[in-house]
Amino acid sequence: MIREVMTANKAVAEAxxxxxxxxxxxxxxxxxxxxxxxxxxxxxxxxxxxxYVKVESEHSAISAAVGASATGVRxxxxxxxxxxxxxxxxxxxxxxxxxxxxxxxxxxxxxxxLNIWNDQQxxxxxxxxxxxxxxxxxxQEALDTTLMAYKISENPKVLLPSMVCLDxxxxxxxxxxxxxxxxxxxxxxxxxxxxEHAFLDPKNPMSIGNLADPDYYLEAxxxxxxxxxxxxxVIQQTCDEFAEIFGRKYGLVEPYKTEDAEIIFVAMGSLCxxxxxxxxxxxxxxxxxxxxxIRAYRPFPVEAIDEAVKxxxxxxxxxxxxxxxxxxxxxxxxxxxxxxxxxxxxxxLGGRDITPEAILEVYEKTKNVPEKEVxxxxxxxx
Amino acid sequence: MVNIGCVxxxxxSSKNNKTGSWRTFKPILDKEKCIDCDxxxxxxxxxxxxxxHDIDYDYCKGCGICAHECPSDAIEMVKE
Amino acid sequence: MDWTQGGLKMVDIPDKNLLAPGxxxxxxxxxxxxxxxxxxxxxxxxxxxxxxxxxxxxxxPYPETAWEVxxxxxxxxxxxxxxxxVESALRIQGKDDVNVIAFGGDGGTxxxxxxxxxxxxxxxxxxxYICYDNEAYMNTGIQRSxxxxxxxxxxxxPMGSASFGEDKPKKNMPMIMAAHGIPYVATASIAYPxxxxxxxxKAAETKGxxxxxxxxxxxxxxxxSSDRTIEMGRLAVETGSWILYEIExxxxxxxxxPEERKPVKEYLxxxxxxxxxxxxxxxxxxxxxxxxxxxxxx
Numbered sequence: 107m108i109r110e111v112m113t114a115n116k117a118v119a120e121a122x123x124x125x126x127x128x129x130x131x132x133x134x135x136x137x138x139x140x141x142x143x144x145x146x147x148x149x150x151x152x153x154x155x156x157x158y159v160k161v162e163s164e165h166s167a168i169s170a171a172v173g174a175s176a177t178g179v180r181x182x183x184x185x186x187x188x189x190x191x192x193x194x195x196x197x198x199x200x201x202x203x204x205x206x207x208x209x210x211x212x213x214x215x216x217x218x219x220l221n222i223w224n225d226q227q228x229x230x231x232x233x234x235x236x237x238x239x240x241x242x243x244x245x246q247e248a249l250d251t252t253l254m255a256y257k258i259s260e261n262p263k264v265l266l267p268s269m270v271c272l273d274x275x276x277x278x279x280x281x282x283x284x285x286x287x288x289x290x291x292x293x294x295x296x297x298x299x300x301x302e303h304a305f306l307d308p309k310n311p312m313s314i315g316n317l318a319d320p321d322y323y324l325e326a327x328x329x330x331x332x333x334x335x336x337x338x339x340v341i342q343q344t345c346d347e348f349a350e351i352f353g354r355k356y357g358l359v360e361p362y363k364t365e366d367a368e369i370i371f372v373a374m375g376s377l378c379x380x381x382x383x384x385x386x387x388x389x390x391x392x393x394x395x396x397x398x399x400i401r402a403y404r405p406f407p408v409e410a411i412d413e414a415v416k417x418x419x420x421x422x423x424x425x426x427x428x429x430x431x432x433x434x435x436x437x438x439x440x441x442x443x444x445x446x447x448x449x450x451x452x453x454x455l456g457g458r459d460i461t462p463e464a465i466l467e468v469y470e471k472t473k474n475v476p477e478k479e480v481x482x483x484x485x486x487x488x
Numbered sequence: 489m490v491n492i493g494c495v496x497x498x499x500x501s502s503k504n505n506k507t508g509s510w511r512t513f514k515p516i517l518d519k520e521k522c523i524d525c526d527x528x529x530x531x532x533x534x535x536x537x538x539x540x541h542d543i544d545y546d547y548c549k550g551c552g553i554c555a556h557e558c559p560s561d562a563i564e565m566v567k568e
Numbered sequence: 569m570d571w572t573q574g575g576l577k578m579v580d581i582p583d584k585n586l587l588a589p590g591x592x593x594x595x596x597x598x599x600x601x602x603x604x605x606x607x608x609x610x611x612x613x614x615x616x617x618x619x620x621x622x623x624x625x626x627x628x629p630y631p632e633t634a635w636e637v638x639x640x641x642x643x644x645x646x647x648x649x650x651x652x653x654v655e656s657a658l659r660i661q662g663k664d665d666v667n668v669i670a671f672g673g674d675g676g677t678x679x680x681x682x683x684x685x686x687x688x689x690x691x692x693x694x695x696x697y698i699c700y701d702n703e704a705y706m707n708t709g710i711q712r713s714x715x716x717x718x719x720x721x722x723x724x725x726p727m728g729s730a731s732f733g734e735d736k737p738k739k740n741m742p743m744i745m746a747a748h749g750i751p752y753v754a755t756a757s758i759a760y761p762x763x764x765x766x767x768x769x770k771a772a773e774t775k776g777x778x779x780x781x782x783x784x785x786x787x788x789x790x791x792x793s794s795d796r797t798i799e800m801g802r803l804a805v806e807t808g809s810w811i812l813y814e815i816e817x818x819x820x821x822x823x824x825x826p827e828e829r830k831p832v833k834e835y836l837x838x839x840x841x842x843x844x845x846x847x848x849x850x851x852x853x854x855x856x857x858x859x860x861x862x863x864x865x866x
Binding site for chain 1: 612613614615617624625627628629630631633635636637638639640641642643645646648649650651652653654656657658659660661666683684686687688690691
Binding site for chain 3: 499
C-alpha cells in the first residue's frame with residue numbers, strides 16, 4: 107500500500123488499473139479527460155494488459171464496452187455530461203443485456219446553456235437505465251467504490267453495470283491524499299471476471315441481444331428489477347468484505363449524527379463534506395441536526411434510509427439536479443418512499459458554489475417550514 | 489422465466505419454427521433433369537435444400553428462387 | 569434461359585448451414601442468402617455482429633435463433649463499435665484466429681451507423697464488415713436511405729404530382745470506405761455467389777479492417793415476385809447499375825465484366841419502385857450509369 111496525493115480522476119484510474127480490465131474503450135471529455143489520459147498511459151507503459159480502444163465518440167465507447175463485456179472480459183470506461191447523454195440509448199442496452207462493467211462518470215451539468223462545471227444532472231438523467239449508481243464524496247471513496255463496483259456488478263445475483271459518480275472538478279481536479287492498495291489484496295478481493303450467463307465463444311455459440319416480443323419482454327425487465335433489489339444486499343456484503351481487507355468501511359448510506367437529530371440533511375457526493383462541517387457548527391449551538399449521505403442512489407436503499415431517519419422530524423433534501431415541474435430527483439424519491447416531512451432544495455446547478463451559508467439557509471428554512479415544498483437556493487435576485 | 493438478458497443458448501433453434509406453413513407454391517424437383525449445378529442449394533434463402541438436392545418442406549417458404557435459377561428446368565412450382 | 573453464371577458448382581456446399589432455417593425472413597429474402605453464404609464461407613470459428621434491422625429481427629426472436637455461430641446485436645447505429653469491442657476482447661484473450669464479421673443494412677451502414685463504422689475502420693480492427701444493401705429501410709416498411717437510388721419511390725421519397733421519387737443518387741459508400749485506407753474494400757452481389765464468397769474469404773484473411781458492400785435485392789421493398797431475387801441482382805450487374813470490384817491494398821480491379829452491358833431499362837422495368845419513371849428519367853439514369861461505368865473502366 108502506498109499513500110499519494112492525487113485527484114479523484116487519478117484515483118479512479120488507479121482503481122481501474124488494479125481491477126485489471128482487458129478492454130478500455132474511452133473517449134475524453136471535460137472533466138473526465140485525465141482518466142482517459144492516465145489509462146492510455148498505463149496501457150502504453152504496460153501497467154495494464156488491456157486493449158485501449160480509441161473510439162470516436164462516447165456512443166462508440168459504450169457500444170464497444172457492451173461488445174467486449176459480452177465477449178466475457180472485464181471492461182472499464184468513463185465519461186461525463188454530454189458524453190453520458192450520448193451514451194443514453196446504449197446504457198439501457200448494457201443493463202438489459204446484463205453486461206456487468208463499470209463506468210466512472212465525472213458529474214457535470216448538461217447543455218444548454220453550455221456549462222462544464224459540476225452538478226449531478228447527467229447521471230440523474232440516466233437513473234432509469236438499469237444501472238447501479240453510487241455517488242462518492244472524495245478521491246479515496248472514488249478509488250474504493252470503483253473496485254467494489256466490479257465485485258457488485260459481477261455478482262451472479264446482480265449482473266447489472268455500475269456507474270461510479272464523482273463530482274466534476276470538485277473531486278476530479280482537486281488533490282488529496284489517497285491510499286492505493288497493493289495488487290495482491292485487490293486480486294484476493296476481486297478475482298478475474300468469469301462470464302457464465304452470456305459470452306461470445308465459437309465453442310459455445312450463444313445469441314446475445316435478441317428480440318423479445320410481448321411474451322418475454324416483461325419478464326426480462328422484471329428480472330432486472332429483481333437484480334436491482336438483490337444488489338442492496340450484495341452492496342452491503344461487498345462493503346463488509348472490502349472493510350475486512352482494506353479497513354475502510356462503506357455502506358449503502360452513511361449517517362452522520364442522525365440518531366437524535368430532529369432535522370437531517372440528505373445529499374449525495376462531495377457536498378456532504380461541506381454539510382458535515384455545518385452539522386458540527388450547528389450541533390455546537392445545540393441544534394439537533396444530522397446528515398444522511400446517500401451513496402447508493404440506484405438501488406434506492408429505502409430500508410437503510412428509513413433506519414437512519416426513523417427518529418427525526420424533518421428531512422432537508424439537497425439536489426444538484428432538477429426534474430422540472432416537480433423538484434430534485436433525490437427529493438422526489440424520498441417523498442415517494444420515506445414517510446417523513448421532507449423539503450426539497452435545488453442548489454449548485456452548473457457549478458454554482460454551495461456555500462456554508464447556503465446550507466445554513468437550507469437548515470433555517472427547513473426548521474421554520476419553507477414556503478414551498480421545493481426551494482431553489484442561491485438564486486440571484488433582480 | 490427467461491434466460492438472463494434473454495440470451496439464447498441453443499444455436500440454430502429457429503428450426504423449431506416450421507416456416508413451411510407459409511408456402512402456397514411447392515417446388516418439386518425432377519432428379520432426372522437435375523444437372524447437379526447446386527444453384528438451388530446456393531440460392532435458397534432458407535437453407536432448405538441439402539447436398540443431395542432434397543428439399544426440406546418443413547422450412548421451404550415456396551419463394552420459387554430454386555425453380556427460377558434452375559438451368560435445366562428441373563424444378564416446377566406446384567400450387568399447394 | 570437467362571442463366572449467366574459460368575459453369576457448375578459456384579461455391580463449396582458445407583454439410584451444415586451456419587444460418588439455420590426457420591428464420592422469419594420473407595420468402596425470397598436476399599439478406600438470408602447473403603448471410604448464409606458469408607457464414608458458410610467463414611466456418612464455425614466466427615463471431616457475428618448485427619445492426620438492428622431485418623436481419624437481426626428475423627433471426628433472433630427470443631427464444632429462437634437462426635445463428636449457429638456466436639451472435640450479438642446491440643443497436644441500430646453501432647455495429648461498427650460493438651464489433652470493435654468484440655474484436656478487442658477476442659484478441660486480448662489470444663483468440664487471434666476467430667473471424668469477426670459485422671453485418672449492417674444500408675440504413676445501419678451508410679446513414680445512422682456511418683460514424684461508428686468509420687471509427688472501426690480507421691482503427692483497423694481485424695474484422696470484416698458487410699453492408700447488405702437493399703437500398704432502403706426495409707424492416708420498417710420501405711423508407712428511403714442514403715443508399716436509395718435515384719428515381720426509386722419509397723414511402724418517404726414517394727412519387728407524386730411534384731415528385732418522381734428519390735431525387736439524389738446513391739451515396740458512394742464503398743469509396744468512402746476506401747478513403748479510410750483500409751486494406752480491403754469490395755462490392756458484391758448475391759447473384760454472383762462465387763465472386764462474393766471469394767471476397768468474404770479474402771476479407772477474412774486480410775490483416776486489419778475489410779469492408780464489403782453487397783447489393784441485395786429485396787422482393788418486398790423493390791416490388792418483384794419472390795422468385796426473381798437473384799435475377800434482379802444479375803440484371804443490376806449486367807446493366808452496369810451495380811459494378812463488382814475490389815480494392816486490395818489500394819489496387820482497384822473490376823472482378824466481373826458483363827460481356828455486353830444491357831440497357832438499364834431492363835433492370836428498372838421489372839421493379840415496382842421504378843415503374844413510374846418517364847423515358848426521360850430512365851435516360852437520365854442511363855447517363856448516371858454510363859458515367860459511373862466510364863469512371864470505373866467498365
